[in-house]
Amino acid sequence: MNKRINRTLTLLAFATLPVFAGPDAPDAKDMKGMQSPQMMTESDAGPYIAVEGGADVAQDDGNNRIDFRGLTPTAGSDFSYRGDNNDHVGAMGGLKVGYNFESFPVGSELKLQPAIEAEGFYLGSRVSASSTFGGSDYFSVHGDLNSAAFMINGLIRIKTGTIFTPYFGAGAGVEFQTFTDPMYTQTGFGSLKLEHNSNDFAPAVQAIGGFDLELAKHWTLFTEYKFIVAIDPEFNTGTVNFGDGSVYNLKYQPTYMGDHVVSTGIKYNF
Secondary structure, eight states, rough: OOHHHHHHHHHHHHHHHHHOOOOOOOOOHHHOOOHHHHHHOOOOOOOEEEEEEEEEEEEESOOOOOOEEEEEEEEEEEEEEEOOOTOEEEEEEEEEEEEEEOOEETTEEEEEEEEEEEEEEEEEEEEEEEEEEEEEEEEEEEEEEEEEEEEEEEEEEOOOOSSEEEEEEEEEEEEEEEEEEEEEEOOOOOOOOSOOOOOEEEEEEEEEEEEEEEEESEEEEEEEEEEEESSSEEEEEEEEETSOOOOEEEEEEOSSEEEEEEEEEEEEEE
C-alpha cells in the first residue's frame, strides 16, 4: 500500500513540474546560450606576419648642397643644387611582424583596433642632383641609391564589420643607404666616375595609409601607401679627376630624401 502511494506521489510531482516552472522556464539546452556577451565575443587580438612588395618613387630632395673641395688646387665651394628624382621608379620589398590589440567600439557600427609592428624593407632608386651656377646648370651628380629600412610602426585599424578594413599610422626607425656607381657630369668635361661608393645611416620616419581585405579566417590581402623621409644623410663619394690635372673631393649632402612607396602583400593572422 505504501509503495503504491509513493509511486502515485512521484508521478504527480513530475506531471505538475511544468506548471510550477512556468511556460518560459529554460530547459538545459537553452541554458547553454545564457552566457554573458563578454564570454560569447571572440577575441580579435593576436600576432601576425606579412610579406609585401611594390614600387618606390623617389621625391625631389630639398635644401641641398654639394661640398665640392679642390685638392689640387685647394680652392673649392659649396654649391646649392636641386634634386630631380621624380622620374626614378625602383623596387620595394619587405617583411612585417606585428600584433593587433583588442578592438573597441566607436559608435554602433565601427570598432578601432590599435596595432604595433616591426617592419624591414628594401628600396631601390636613383639620385640625380644638378647644381646651379650663374643661373644655369653647372654640374650634376647621379647614381643608384639602395636602402635597407628598419621601422617600428603604430597603426589604427577601422573595423567596419565587413571584409574591408582601412587603417592609418606612422613609424620611425633608420635607413642604411648605399650610393653606388656615382658619376659626375659637367659641361666641357663629359661624365667622370667618382672615386668610390658611399654608405650612410640616417634616421627615418614614415606616414602610412592602407586597407586590408579578409580572404579567409587567417589570411588577409593588404595594400598600402607610405611616404618615407630619410633625415640629413651624407655621402662622401671621394675624388673626381679632371683632364687638366685638378682633383676635387665631392660630398653629397641632402637635408632629407623622400620616397613615395606603394605596396601590396599577404598577411597571416595567428
